[in-house]
Amino acid sequence: MSPSNAPRFSADYPLRAHNTFGFDVRARLACEIQHEAQLPIALQAAVAAGLPRLVLGGGSNVVFTRDFEGLVLRMTLRGRRVVGEDDHAWYVEAAAGENWHQFVCWTLEQGMPGLENLALIPGTVGAAPIQNIGAYGLEMSEHLVSLRALELSSGEPVVLTAAACRLGYRDSFFKQEGRNRFAITAVTFRLPKAWAARAGYADLERELVAQGGAARPDAQAIFAAVVAVRRAKLPDPEVLGNAGSFFKNPVIEAEHFTLLREREPGLVSYPQPDGRVKLAAGWLIDQCGWKGRALGAAAVHERQALVLVNRGGANGTQMLALARAIQNDVTERFGIVLEPEPVCL
Known part of the structure; x- marks a missing residue:
């Protein structure tokens, strides 16, 4: 060098x-x-x-x-390229420092849809597998092929397949046994040519209707709808400090859900393929009266209770104190422990 x-x-x-x-x-x-x-x-x-x-x-x-x-x-590594193609898919690689949203834009510009539901998620490509980012019915794990990384203890390069990354709901090998052990340098994705729209979320359906209401929206229409919905509901970190969704949506057993719904008939829920039920953490927080409330300069956003914001001058300790207060109230009312998404240092 x-x-x-x-x-x-x-x-x-x-x-x-x-x-x-x-x-x-x-x-x-x-x-x-x-x-x-x-x-x-x-x-x-x-x-x-x-x-x-x-x-x-x-x-x-x-x-x-x-x-x-x-x-x-x-x-801050940069670079994105098509590394392969077959009859069924394109294979694209992006360096870890690439902005995630800009990478999604690039894939669509190249005529390779598939990631449009993940538009406007903040962060970099290298961080995406750690969190297994997801939104509006799509998780990044569905398109991950492999990634390159460097083992911090030895300095040796490694290649990990999607299976080796052990991706789950906002979880991965890198948040468990692999925590603080690797630096991801590049990620490869598979984008199928047999594309199908995912627009089943109510917010997306409403926005698509507002934008013209095509019976069969294309990827660009879904991308535009996702961007519009996120901008309407979520604050721009450049304007109001935040880390996006602060808590994971809890997933509970069906029996627990049945009992909870008897007491809370308005409970917002999403059935899962394994029989469990995912709950909307933002709804739980809102029902506890936290939307728009603050502890000093650390606050809950007034339009989305899942987002904690820095109104100016807050520090990390104050933000965690707010998070704990919210967790306590949700546990007391619903018997559910909310798990934070961000890494706390």
Whole structure:
């Protein structure tokens, strides 16, 4: 590697612009990773200095409660390309630092639909498998083929198949046994040529009608509807600090659901293929009276109770205190423990 491409380190690095809550925290050391070859060098430096490491993409799924006393690896690798095609699908690869929404836009521009329901989800491509992002009836796991990563302890590159990533509802190998063990560098997706619209969610149906109401909407129409719905319901992190949905939608056993619905007839629910039932966490929170309420500058968004926001000057500790208060009320009323989506540091 030439000296000009060697990783550059910055001390006492401000992270306010690198977490979507906008928390004013700093890292003892930070390094921007623009090429895969820079990662082993940066990791060796962290080991030599005895520093913990944190892999950071767009910062859209993290809650910093304090300064990070270690090395932050800012993953800004770029690139997207078609790596294969057969009679049934296209295979596309994107580098970890690519903006997820822009990647979705690019696939549609190339005439390769399939990811349109996941439009406008904040974050990077590299973070998508960790969370197994999903929205409006689609999860990223349905299109994942494989990913490239670097093992942090050894600096060795690995390729993991979709099966090895063990993707579940907002869950993956990288949040369990693989937690803090890998830095994802590139992800490959399969986009089937036999495309079928997914527009079964009420919000999407209403928006599609408002936009013209085609009997058989194409991928671009669904993309536009998803973007419109998300912009109407969710705050822009550039304007109001947030990490999107703060809590997972709880999935409960059918017996529990039956008992709960007898007491709460308005319960919003979605039957699952395995017989369990997914509940709308936002509805549970709203029923507990939290929509629009605040604890200091940490608040629940007035249009979407699933989103916690920084109204200005809040810190991570205050945001977690708000989250705990919401969890306590939901547990007391419904007997359900809400699980946060973001990683708390």
